[in-house]
Amino acid sequence: MPADQRINRDLLRPLTQTSWRFYLLVAVFGGIVLAAVVAWLSQVTRGFGITGIRWPIYWGFYVTSFVFWIGISHAGTLISAILRLVNAGWRRPVTRCAEVITVFALMIGALFPIVHLGRPWLAFWLFPYPSERMIWPNLRSPLVWDFFAINTYLTGSVLFLFLPMIPDFAVVRDTSTGLRHRIYRAFALGWRGTPKQWHRLETAMQIMAVAIIPVAVSVHTIVSFDFSMAPVPMWQTTIFGPYFVAGAIFSGIAALLIAMAVLRRFLHLENYLHRVHFENLGKLLLVMALLWGYFVFNERLVTYYGNKPAEMAVFWRTQRESFAPLYWTMVTGNFILPLILMGIRRFRTITGCVIASIGVVIGMWLERFLIIVPALGHKYLPYSFGVYRPQPVEILIAAATFAAMTLLYVLFAKVVPIISIWELKAGAHVPSALVPPATQEHPLGELHL
Amino acid sequence: MKAVYGLYPDGQAAQQAVNRLRAAGFADRDITILSPQPMEDYEFGRRDKATWMWWIACAGGAVGMATAFGLAWITEVSWPMDVGGLPTFAWWPNLIIVFELTMLGAIVATVATLVVTARLGRAGGLYDPAVSDGKILVGIEHPLDSAVSDLQTALGAVRHATVKTI
Numbered sequence: 001m002p003a004d005q006r007i008n009r010d011l012l013r014p015l016t017q018t019s020w021r022f023y024l025l026v027a028v029f030g031g032i033v034l035a036a037v038v039a040w041l042s043q044v045t046r047g048f049g050i051t052g053i054r055w056p057i058y059w060g061f062y063v064t065s066f067v068f069w070i071g072i073s074h075a076g077t078l079i080s081a082i083l084r085l086v087n088a089g090w091r092r093p094v095t096r097c098a099e100v101i102t103v104f105a106l107m108i109g110a111l112f113p114i115v116h117l118g119r120p121w122l123a124f125w126l127f128p129y130p131s132e133r134m135i136w137p138n139l140r141s142p143l144v145w146d147f148f149a150i151n152t153y154l155t156g157s158v159l160f161l162f163l164p165m166i167p168d169f170a171v172v173r174d175t176s177t178g179l180r181h182r183i184y185r186a187f188a189l190g191w192r193g194t195p196k197q198w199h200r201l202e203t204a205m206q207i208m209a210v211a212i213i214p215v216a217v218s219v220h221t222i223v224s225f226d227f228s229m230a231p232v233p234m235w236q237t238t239i240f241g242p243y244f245v246a247g248a249i250f251s252g253i254a255a256l257l258i259a260m261a262v263l264r265r266f267l268h269l270e271n272y273l274h275r276v277h278f279e280n281l282g283k284l285l286l287v288m289a290l291l292w293g294y295f296v297f298n299e300r301l302v303t304y305y306g307n308k309p310a311e312m313a314v315f316w317r318t319q320r321e322s323f324a325p326l327y328w329t330m331v332t333g334n335f336i337l338p339l340i341l342m343g344i345r346r347f348r349t350i351t352g353c354v355i356a357s358i359g360v361v362i363g364m365w366l367e368r369f370l371i372i373v374p375a376l377g378h379k380y381l382p383y384s385f386g387v388y389r390p391q392p393v394e395i396l397i398a399a400a401t402f403a404a405m406t407l408l409y410v411l412f413a414k415v416v417p418i419i420s421i422w423e424l425k426a427g428a429h430v431p432s433a434l435v436p437p438a439t440q441e442h443p444l445g446e447l448h449l
Numbered sequence: 450m451k452a453v454y455g456l457y458p459d460g461q462a463a464q465q466a467v468n469r470l471r472a473a474g475f476a477d478r479d480i481t482i483l484s485p486q487p488m489e490d491y492e493f494g495r496r497d498k499a500t501w502m503w504w505i506a507c508a509g510g511a512v513g514m515a516t517a518f519g520l521a522w523i524t525e526v527s528w529p530m531d532v533g534g535l536p537t538f539a540w541w542p543n544l545i546i547v548f549e550l551t552m553l554g555a556i557v558a559t560v561a562t563l564v565v566t567a568r569l570g571r572a573g574g575l576y577d578p579a580v581s582d583g584k585i586l587v588g589i590e591h592p593l594d595s596a597v598s599d600l601q602t603a604l605g606a607v608r609h610a611t612v613k614t615i
Contacts, residue, residue: 002458004485004583128520136524140532140542148549156556163563171485174578189569192576196497198487200567207506207559215552222545425583426486 003428011417011424012175014267021266022414029407036400039393040115048118051394056386057376061394062116065401067368068251069109070150070223071244072361072405075252076102077157078216081209090280092423093272097263098256099161100418104408105255106154108401113146115397142225149215149222156212163204166191167422220248232375233310234303243295247364250288250334254360257281259409261354263418272419275350282353285360286342293335310380317374326366333363452575453597454481454588455604456611460491463585466610467493469603475589481575483586493587505562506555513554517547577613584611 001009043050053060076098083091114120126147128137137144169188176184191197224244227235257278264273303311318327337359341352377386390398412418457463463482470480477496488494521543529537564570575590592600597614605612 002583008582128524134527136528138530138532139521139524139546140530140535140539145542145545145549148546152549152553152556155553159556159560163560166569167485171581174581189564190572190574191569192574193483193485193580194497195482195484195488195494197567197569198484198489198494199498200500200502200563202487203500203502204559204563207503208556211506211552211555211559215549218545218548422486 004425007421007424007428008171008175010269010271011419011421012172014413015172015415015417018414022410025410026407029403029410032400032403033407036397036404039396039400043115043393044120050391052389052391053394054386056379056384057373057388059116059372059376060388061369061390061398062112064365064369064372065398066109066112066116067223067226067244067372068365069105069112069401071220071248071251071364071368072255073102073105073109073153073157073252074216074220074245074248075105075256076100077153077160077212078102078249079252079256081160081212081216084205084209085213089427090277092427093269093274093419094256094260094277094281095423096161096164096416096420097260097418098252099157100409100412101252101255101259101405102157103154103161104405104412106150106157107408108404110150110154113143142222142229145222145225149219153212153215153219156208156215160205160208160212163201163208164420164423165416166201167193168417168420171421172417217245220244227371232379233308233314234299234375235371237299237302239295239299239302243299246288246291246295247367250285250292251360251364253281253285253288254357254364257285257353257357258361261350263413264350267413267418269419272424278350278353279348282342282348282356285338285353285356289335289338289342289360296331296335310378313378314375317378318370323370323374327370330363330366330370333359333361334367335363337363451615452481452588452590453592453600453604453612453614454575454577454586455607456577456579456584456586456613457607458584458609460484460488460494460585462607462609463488463587464491464493465607466587466604469606470587470589470600473599473603479589481586481588481590483576483580485580485583485585488585500562500566502559502562502566506559509558509561510551510555512558513550513552514547516554517543517550520550521546579611 048054051060053062080091080095080098083095114123117123126137126144128139130136137147166187166189169184170191170193173181173184173188221241221244224240228237228240230236260273260277260281263269300315303315317323338356341347341356373388377388379385455466457466463484467480467482471477482493482496484494522538525538525543532539535542575586575588577584577586580586587604589596589600601612601614604610
């Protein structure tokens with residue numbers, strides 16, 4: 001069978017064949033998400049008293065989840081944009097898996113500022129619109145910066161994901177009938193594949209990649225400003241910007257590795273998601289683990305050397321007092337585990353990558369939690385000391401975000417080819433004699449490092 | 450008679466078909482080429498490469514920047530607030546809004562240019578679903594009746610060609 005037809009057959013199979021596992025997954029994860037919606041509605045009607053969020057700790061699981069999911073969103077668009085710009089041939093089966101994570105993680109993350117509101121129906125106050133009293137949002141507030149940055153990144157990421165899907169919608173359009181054909185015809189936007197269309201699409205993707213990388217970096221820097229602009233012990237530090245960006249990319253790569261392993265296993269994409277993809281991303285995970293360790297060392301050393309009483313109180317709370325178990329779990333998940341599993345070649349298998357990635361995801365969630373709660377519970381004066389005890393409603397909503405992510409991903413993979421068909425075909429058709437050495441492409445099945 | 454076209458299994462065959470059409474006197478603008486992936490390794494795949502898209506993206510960014518400045522200026526002057534002793538219109542915090550809207554302007558302008566110049570959203574034109582299966586289509590739309598047999602000969606002279614007349 002010709003390569004193009006084989007690629008079509010393999011990558012369109014999930015769209016046309018549905019097993020009982022799909023319905024089971026949708027039912028289970030949909031049920032969890034539904035339970036979280038009910039919990040949120042109960043919080044809206046009964047008030048924030050049913051949560052553990054109270055003075056002095058107003059940021060608990062919700063803001064932790066917000067920062068965590070915005071971080072996870074760095075998996076896709078940023079990584080994909082970098083790989084596109086450097087023309088890495090091995091990116092082809094990876095980019096869409098990654099870009100989808102960005103869009104869904106951003107959507108989930110962006111929900112949390114609303115979940116965190118006592119009166120969520122007033123969320124529109126963040127919009128800069130001319131109200132009847134001409135009261136405008138304070139554009140000098142980091143929370144308003146969040147609004148602009150996240151919406152720019154979300155808009156850019158949705159378009160960055162959608163544009164290369166257009167030729168694939170055309171493939172589905174051409175291979176389907178009836179209602180399915182009509183739906184995909186609408187999404188294909190009359191795509192035919194003329195040289196002009198291909199040039200314009202590729203140029204647009206290049207421009208988007210150039211634009212989206214600084215936006216991605218700005219988003220998590222701005223999220224870090226939510227903390228570093230506040231006079232709270234261990235928050236007001238210039239290292240938070242790059243520290244948050246590095247952590248975001250780190251957790252994003254981990255999420256991508258997990259998603260790729262699951263897709264490979266359940267959609268039988270072994271011929272497309274090769275071990276080398278996991279190895280390459282595993283190496284990137286290792287680099288980011290080292291970078292994360294470097295930032296933590298910097299943050300801790302400077303605090304320790306400064307020896308300010310309020311900061312040292314938070315410092316010791318995390319390292320050897322009440323939060324120590326969480327802190328050392330974080331260090332194990334984010335540093336020790338990836339260092340061992342990704343550093344030793346023998347362990348850098350698909351299973352090893354998944355185990356290390358799960359450790360990183362847990363570790364990064366804990367990192368966000370440990371930045372927020374210990375510091376807010378132990379500010380400068382004893383009258384502002386407090387304890388945070390997350391309540392079932394918060395735990396359920398935070399846990400349900402993982403179910404929501406899985407659900408959205410499963411539904412997406414059911415309606416859109418999860419690997420870019422035309423990019424794979426382009427990779428499979430490149431005559432090696434015509435490709436300059438600096439942009440060496442690797443045809444399918446012959447990927448080498 | 451709407452079109453005469455050939456379907457070819459690879460870029461080399463498609464390039465030969467294009468060359469034969471040119472030799473038969475057809476201009477580049479009259480030759481329709483459709484492929485399942487970018488074919489920039491072949492001469493026919495590099496047609497229509499020139500674009501103003503980068504410049505339009507820059508212009509979109511400039512519009513976004515101007516919008517951000519205007520928004521920040523108008524809102525802060527309309528509702529002046531003392532934030533930590535900063536001036537009413539403070540450059541440093543406003544640069545963040547300016548940056549985000551600049552990038553948003555560039556992105557939106559890029560996508561709009563793509564939609565317009567690639568003629569997305571417009572139905573019609575020569576097409577064959579075999580393109581999705583990996584074939585490359587080379588053909589002429591609305592040929593003169595007198596040219597049909599020459600076209601069929603030119604397109605069919607290439608190996609593995611499937612010539613269709615619709």
